[in-house]
Amino acid sequence: MVFTAEDRVVIKYLRQKKHFGAMRLIKEFPMNNWTLSGLNKLLKKIDETGTIERQKGSGRPRSVRTVENIQNVNELVLSQEDKPRTHKSQREISRHLGISKTSVNDIIRYDLQLKCYKKCKATELTQVNRETRLHRAKVLLRRFPPSLVNFIFFTDEKVFTIAQPRNTQNDRIYARTSKKEIPANRLLYTRSTFSTSVMVSAGVSALGRTSLHFVEPGVKIDGNYYREVLLQDLLPEMSELSEYFIFQQDSAPAHRARDTIELLRLKTPDFIPPTQWPPNSPDLNPLDYKIWSVMQEKVYKTKVHDVDELKSRILSVWEELDQRIIDAAVGQWRMRLRACVRASGGHFEQYL
16 A cells, blocks of 8 residues: 555554554545555554664665676766867676676666766767857857748758668577578668668748659759759748748758859848858758658658668658648757857757
């Protein structure tokens, strides 16, 4: 029987001051659904110890989580100062110290109180990149208060391959036979040297989303193709969703070309020029930091067999994508800009 803290205080008072027994307590508090056995156990504890608090048990003496092992694990699990990747894995520590992996994990979590964080891929930033990101993040924060962010259409291109992106970290095969007796197709993950791929282009905002546009196979997105094909598709769709919108693009060469900027001045109500968008900043574009990963997860739920199936699946996922996911991603934008400023233009995922 589980008693609330309030129940325990009431029971203790009535036992010590009025000498209530279990049956009397059940009669006085019929709505609490207390059981006779549970009350007897709690009353016995109150009589013997005079408290309702949990008593420290004798427990089993520590045989593995000793001071020596804790110190050894601490030295092995952390990288040496100024020497990254010199730490040992839990399995390596277990073998080295001759204790179980579970004990190593308990020492790390409970004795050393260390938290484990997974490394993520990120764009390498030079000092110039960081300084520019810092300056432009401040400019964007000043220029776009929360009331204007919902009018920004964030655009980007994404490459999807037939071969499914794969994380092999936990891809293991368990067998009772020796490795040489296991068929190769069970041990190896194969993929084509050059996997067939498709590139898509799209824009998203809190106002809605554009259609998904496929880039023609083998086409290099230069300034002409970007202006004559992609923008000719994207801009009218944005105009249909809202008479006023703000166009965003990254600083790819085709995007910052002089003719492209002139076209955007003529065809959009407003846009973020290349001189204001932070360089090397996929972490500031909702498509990059959220939408594409959500789509990728859904597209590759099952194996893709050919390019036509890949295109069909991408289109289906895009049409079914919940607008609330886009809204939430756009809603993070200013928070990410502030985190970028806090990180002095560097990587800021640790601040989110």
